[in-house]
Amino acid sequence: MPSVAAPAPPPAAVALEPRYRQVRAASRALAAPLSAEDAMVQSMDDASPAKWHLAHTTWFFERFVLEPVGQAPLRPEWNYLFNSYYDSAGPRHPRPRRGLLSRPSLEEVLEYRERVDARVLQALQAGDLPAVARDRLELGLHHEQQHQELLLTDIKHALWSHPLRPAYRDDLPAPPAAAPMPLAWIAVDERIVRIGAPRWPQAPGFAYDNESPRHRALVPAHALASRPVSNAEYRGFVEDGGYRAPALWLSDGWAKVRAEGWQRPLYWEPDLERAYTLGGLRALPAHAPVCHLSYYEADAFARWAGARLPGEAEWEQAAAPLAAEGHFADDGLLQPRPATAAGLQQLYGDVWEWTGSAYLPYPGFRPWQDATGEYNGKFMCGQWVLRGGSCATPRGHVRASYRNFFPPHARWQFSGLRLARDAA
Structure with a gap:
């Protein structure tokens, strides 16, 4: 046959x-x-x-x-x-x-x-x-x-x-030198926007269940910083006594500062000139985005700077029109690099950006209906949302609707911040 x-x-x-x-x-x-x-x-x-x-x-x-x-x-x-x-x-x-x-x-x-x-x-x-x-x-x-x-x-x-602070890879290049990019403010009028993603797999294009359903949100008039806060700017907060000023901190954050003895971002050396990287101990690039901050530190810096953290709807409405392109793990640097252009920069890659939004379900949220429904929904308590990906995120993994989340004390991720402020 x-x-x-x-x-x-x-x-x-x-x-x-x-x-x-x-x-x-x-x-x-x-x-x-x-x-x-x-x-x-x-x-x-x-x-x-x-x-x-x-x-x-x-x-x-x-x-x-x-x-x-x-x-x-x-x-x-x-x-x-x-x-x-x-x-x-x-x-x-x-x-x-x-x-x-x-x-x-x-x-x-x-x-x-x-x-x-x-x-x-x-x-x-x-x-x-x-x-x-x-x-x-x-x-x-x-x-x-x-x-x-x-x-x-x-x-x-x-x-x-480890006491000797060995490198993960000795051959990692340093971030390219760059002149400081002035921080600008992008004004946004009050508007109703649609955020989130259609429910996958019923709709094409992968998205986690915590990104759905797509829904309307009111975004108040505000201004968004053109780039993340830099190491040099955060050093100013440290040198101005930011870690010794309780009025700048949330109560839980101040208790953490005292209990853990925080005086600077994780991995920074006491001289504020060097930091540990995956390539070992290196000079701190002044104009690269600051990273390894907890939510508490990001919030305290924003208050010190006369600003606030953006809400996740504010962040998403700014990022949604842009391609999810930036500096990711595939580029082989594994360290944030400085902004090099004017305008809205670095929404994707370099550092995860803390938002001022608690990690909560969207209106009409439904977790996946099998064991994978435990993936996201059961953590919607005591966590805060981060957006945009980092220099350690694989390229193609993030999108405008992607909601990362960590507890407010977490510092070991590549987490930084972008400032926002209310309209005058």
Whole structure:
């Protein structure tokens, strides 16, 4: 009998295959400079070891893409080790104790990645993934890109915590020299705008559930700074005694300043001339955006400057007309670089920008209706929204509607600020 050709996979599956390969390879490349010892370090409760990031992102594909189509897990006992916060997926190892997971070894984790990759690619090529599984695969790729940034921020904190302050990569270039770009104010009239994203996957174009639904918001008359606050400008706040002036701080922020002994941004040296970077200890570029600020610090600086933080609707209405282009992790600098042009600059990339908006659901918000519904919605308490991406964010990962969120004390991300002020 003549052989019967296997049915061709759907076009959506064909399109996913090269993207899957690229994202997974990018994680391996980011981890390549690390030793097995580096990859196991957890320097604080909020961070995770690089090895754990590599394993957890792989577990996500195995648990949410392959298992629902009948593929048994390769190592069922690892479900406990590498589940992050999905209560509906079973019990999990405590987050603050991930650095105690000396086993499985880094070599075993990398082998696990290869075996799961082979299974995913085989399923894609055979057309064995239905639409819902392909949607979860797409979600998993965006999830992995988030962990690529976390891998960088977490290993930066771990290596900075080492007495010798070793570099993640000695070959990272310094930011280009640049003249100071004067800060200008862009006036915006009061208006009603539409923000947020249509609900994916019902609508084309990926967006997390916390970005939907698209809805109307009132933006008051205001002015937005043309660029983020620079290191030189923030140094002025430090030298003016900003960390010793309780009237500038929210009550919880002032309590944190005193309890933790904060005197300057995370990674700055006491001389205010140098800072630790992923390339080691280097001169602080005066005109690059300041980063590694908590929400408390960003809010205090804005008050000192006679301004405020922008609301997320104000930020999004400014960013929405612009292409999501800027300085991202793919450029290989892994440090913010100065603005080089006039006008509205650096809304995307360089530093995440704290907004004055609490992380809350949009009107009509509905989380995804399976285990992945735990991804965003259950954290809508005690967090603040950041926008725009950073120099450690993969290119193509952010958009105008993207809502990042962290608790107000978080400093280890590449987080800075842009000023806003009310209309006169």
